[in-house]
Amino acid sequence: MAELTIEVQQREQTGKNFNRRLRQAGLLPAVVYGGGGDSLAIQVDQKSMHQLLTEGGGENAVFLLKLEGTDQSRHTMVRKIDIHPISRRIQHVDFQRIDLSKKVRVQVQIEVTGESIGVKNEDGVLDFVTRSIEVECLPNAIPQLITVDVSELHVGQHLEVKDLEVGEGVEIVDDLERVIVSVAHSRVAADVEEAAEGVEEEGLIEAEMDEPEVIGRGKEEAEEGDAG
Numbered sequence: 001m002a003e004l005t006i007e008v009q010q011r012e013q014t015g016k017n018f019n020r021r022l023r024q025a026g027l028l029p030a031v032v033y034g035g036g037g038d039s040l041a042i043q044v045d046q047k048s049m050h051q052l053l054t055e056g057g058g059e060n061a062v063f064l065l066k067l068e069g070t071d072q073s074r075h076t077m078v079r080k081i082d083i084h085p086i087s088r089r090i091q092h093v094d095f096q097r098i099d100l101s102k103k104v105r106v107q108v109q110i111e112v113t114g115e116s117i118g119v120k121n122e123d124g125v126l127d128f129v130t131r132s133i134e135v136e137c138l139p140n141a142i143p144q145l146i147t148v149d150v151s152e153l154h155v156g157q158h159l160e161v162k163d164l165e166v167g168e169g170v171e172i173v174d175d176l177e178r179v180i181v182s183v184a185h186s187r188v189a190a191d192v193e194e195a196a197e198g199v200e201e202e203g204l205i206e207a208e209m210d211e212p213e214v215i216g217r218g219k220e221e222a223e224e225g226d227a228g
Contacts, residue, residue, distance in 0.1 A: 003075075003140070004052045005064045011041040019092070028090055032065065032076060035097025042067075042095075050090060053078075060106045060142045065095065075100055077139065098139050105173060107132045108143055110164075110180060114151035118183035124155040125186045133161055133174040141169045150181055158182035 011022075011029060019029040028046045033039040042065070053061070059078065066073045080094035098104060109132050118124035133146070146164055153159070162176040 003062050003064055005066065006044060006048055006052060007066050007068050008042040008044050009068045011043045014041055023091070028093060030093040030095060032074070032095045032097060035074070035099065037097060044093070046090065049093065058144050060108065060144070062098070062139050063095065075139070077104070100139050102138075103136050104139055104142075105134055105136045106142055108135050108146050111145045111147045112150055112181060113147050114149045116150040116153040116183050118153050118155040118157065122155045123186050124183040126150065127182045127184060129179045129181060130161070133164070133172060133178075135166060135170050136173050137170040141167075143167055143170060148180055150183075153181070153183045155183050155185055
């Protein structure tokens with residue numbers, strides 16, 4: 001995963017009113033913590049932060065924060081982003097200091113590729129059950145996405161976490177038996193099949209009921225003939 005560099009400024013004040021004025025000025029209030037250091041209140045350019053997150057970062061991006069006016073810099077990862085419930089704009093960012101030589105645990109999104117045989121030819125429905133898994137690796141080795149190809153899946157088949165390919169240096173620390181994706185009969189197909197089975201069972205029951213009635217009448221007629 002690429003390293004993203006952004007310049008930050010130390011934030012001298014805190015509080016809702018000050019943070020509101022920051023946002024109006026095109027800046028985001030943020031904080032840096034962890035890594036054995038004290039928490040530091042900072043502010044970053046809102047447009048630059050949004051652009052980095054959407055175009056090249058993703059939720060597990062590694063940020064190199066450079067403190068304006070100094071030679072200080074530190075590698076971090078985003079741990080929390082507060083989003084406004086109505087405008088959907090970023091309101092606040094939490095950065096955590098990291099050491100590039102030490103492994104971290106993160107959630108990585110899963111992306112499904114291909115069209116399964118079960119969906120394409122067998123009237124099946126794809127069920128995407130698990131959409132992210134936890135992995136452990138060095139910060140610069142975090143995959144942006146983990147892809148899984150479902151092309152060969154038939155109805156009744158599934159793929160589990162252990163079937164994923166995550167790349168060299170990346171270790172899955174999630175439940176290996178968790179189902180990622182499965183292909184099942186569609187509800188319509190299941191209803192049609194159930195109805196067909198019901199008709200067959202009904203016909204079988206009627207046939208079984210009819211047969212002893214015919215035998216019974218034949219026997220009675222035979223006994224009447226003997227008596228006569």
